Amino acid sequence: MIPVKVSEKALKEIKKTISHKNIPADYGLRIGVNGGGCAGVSYVLGFDRKGTGDSEFILDDVPVYIAKKDTMFLIGIEVDFYEGNDARGFTFIKNDEKQQSL
Template identity: 50%
Template sequence: MNHSKMSLEPVSITPTALEEVKNIMSHKGIPTDYSLRIGIKGGGCGAMGFVLGFDRPKDSDLAYSAGEVPVIIDKKHVMYLMGVEVDFVEGAEERGFCFNKE
């Protein structure tokens, strides 16, 4: 397959989030040909939400590596994701991935 490669990372991923992604991939048996998919989903009243998951790359994806983690984003979503940082927080009140927009 011929996937677009990009040197600029539209979405940055913090080291803490990368470690959690690698942990999930190894402990949940994610296939090695899957990548971390970052995307958007439409919400009510024009609000957008961010989504994370694991998926096989498609021809319509932009692909790059964040550390050792292969990342894919649907090219139609890139302009909405530019400048977003994915982080992972773990505290007494909350635990999970969060999206910070610059």
């Protein structure tokens, strides 16, 4: 079971990006974190090949790669997509807390 939730809106935008940006067929969606020290973590979202330390999940025909070391930081996180007059992009939401945008 995938440790992070991806909203329908975010999944639609991910699929749109895959089809319009010529993402190679052997790439999948990478969800991860940077940091983890006193300053906390920053969330990472992009496209990448599967690495040796990755768990692989399939989300509506999209391969998702998460480094095993990042799993504990992603439990309870939701990836969403925000589109408004002020900004447009993916956001990470943790248990109704503040959003971090990419």
